[in-house]
Amino acid sequence: MRAVVCKAYGAPRDLVVEEVPSPRPAAGEVLVSVKAAGVNFPDVLMIQNKYQHRQTPPFTPGYEVAGVVKALGPGVTGVEIGHAGVAMLRAGAFAEEVLVPAARFWRIPQDLDFAVAAAFPLAYGTSYHALKDRGQLKRGETLLVLGAAGGVGLAAVQLGKLMGARVIACASSDEKLAVCKREGADAVINYREQNLRDALKTLTGEHGVDMCLDPVGGEYAETCVRSMAWGGRYLAVGFTSGEIPRIPTNLALLKGCSIVGVAWDTYSRRDPEGGRKNVDEMVAWIREGRLKPAVTARYPLEQAPRALEDVMERRAQGKVVIVM
Numbered sequence: 001m002r003a004v005v006c007k008a009y010g011a012p013r014d015l016v017v018e019e020v021p022s023p024r025p026a027a028g029e030v031l032v033s034v035k036a037a038g039v040n041f042p043d044v045l046m047i048q049n050k051y052q053h054r055q056t057p058p059f060t061p062g063y064e065v066a067g068v069v070k071a072l073g074p075g076v077t078g079v080e081i082g083h084a085g086v087a088m089l090r091a092g093a094f095a096e097e098v099l100v101p102a103a104r105f106w107r108i109p110q111d112l113d114f115a116v117a118a119a120f121p122l123a124y125g126t127s128y129h130a131l132k133d134r135g136q137l138k139r140g141e142t143l144l145v146l147g148a149a150g151g152v153g154l155a156a157v158q159l160g161k162l163m164g165a166r167v168i169a170c171a172s173s174d175e176k177l178a179v180c181k182r183e184g185a186d187a188v189i190n191y192r193e194q195n196l197r198d199a200l201k202t203l204t205g206e207h208g209v210d211m212c213l214d215p216v217g218g219e220y221a222e223t224c225v226r227s228m229a230w231g232g233r234y235l236a237v238g239f240t241s242g243e244i245p246r247i248p249t250n251l252a253l254l255k256g257c258s259i260v261g262v263a264w265d266t267y268s269r270r271d272p273e274g275g276r277k278n279v280d281e282m283v284a285w286i287r288e289g290r291l292k293p294a295v296t297a298r299y300p301l302e303q304a305p306r307a308l309e310d311v312m313e314r315r316a317q318g319k320v321v322i323v324m
Contacts, residue, residue: 003060003095004304009049012308015061017301022097025073029099032085035114037093038064039304039320040122040151041215041240044312046091055091061308062093062322065100066108066117076102084110086121086279088265094304096324103272106279109287119293119319120282123151126237126264127159128278130213133267134260135233139164141210144200144224147240148185149176149317152215154294157183162290165211168203170196170220172314179317183294196220200227208255213237221245225257232257240314294318 025031045051069083087100131137143160147153148169160167161184169180170189177188189199208229218241268275285291296318299307310316
């Protein structure tokens with residue numbers, strides 16, 4: 001089978017696509033024929049040896065996958081050959097076949113577009129877990145989303161609107177903000193050209209922001225906490241800026257607000273039933289037409305390095321997907 005291989009830590013251009021042996025499922029595993037794989041910022045960090053979950057070269061990157069079960073390992077129950085599903089793997093998805101723990105293979109309807117399916121387990125799963133479980137977003141609250149045109153950010157814009165929030169989207173260009181508006185954002189801020197604190201003051205007055213979902217980190221984090229409403233929730237999702245912010249904890253005291261960590265993958269492993277419930281709820285919304293994961297670019301397996309470069313250089317808007 002063909003697979004993308006990281007032979008040494010480095011840039012996306014250092015990856016190769018080559019023939020590798022087809023894996024065999026061990027006890028408790030299923031072999032999945034990959035139909036599509038989502039491309040995410042953690043994939044970029046993984047090949048650079050900068051992610052918290054490390055892989056040792058040679059390895060195949062790829063965090064999230066959608067496909068069809070091709071073979072079963074000993075002792076597998078509840079999953080059958082031919083079943084369609086999605087999974088979060090941390091690594092291995094950029095290949096024609098991949099091994100998945102049967103307990104981590106989430107069933108999806110057979111007629112769901114695989115590119116759409118591959119787009120939601122990590123990014124949409126992260127945003128939904130953040131808004132629902134960690135932040136407990138309430139209808140009518142104001143949600144601020146940083147990096148709102150990226151995979152996690154745009155998912156938060158869509159889900160925030162679906163959950164009844166007023167959504168303020170922040171991004172670094174008017175082009176990206178146009179995408180956010182198209183996906184439902186009520187207000188937008190170009191934080192390259194506008195003063196973020198002043199813009200938030202204009203939009204929220206003395207009340208402030210009830211919730212901030214931040215996958216960016218860096219220089220804007222403290223400003224967001226300073227703009228919190230009383231009892232607000234700042235959700236730390238990631239650090240695509242490359243800088244982990246140092247937030248003065250006295251701000252949490254003065255605002256009566258919470259600084260909350262979001263680790264969807266870890267949560268779904270520690271609470272499998274909670275993880276499966278969230279996935280089932282999102283799948284139902286997709287089937288009903290209420291949620292439409294924004295797949296903005298599709299690449300063949302041979303162009304996986306280019307797809308990763310688009311994500312690394314922040315050229316991507318919405319979700320980038322590799323299709324077989």
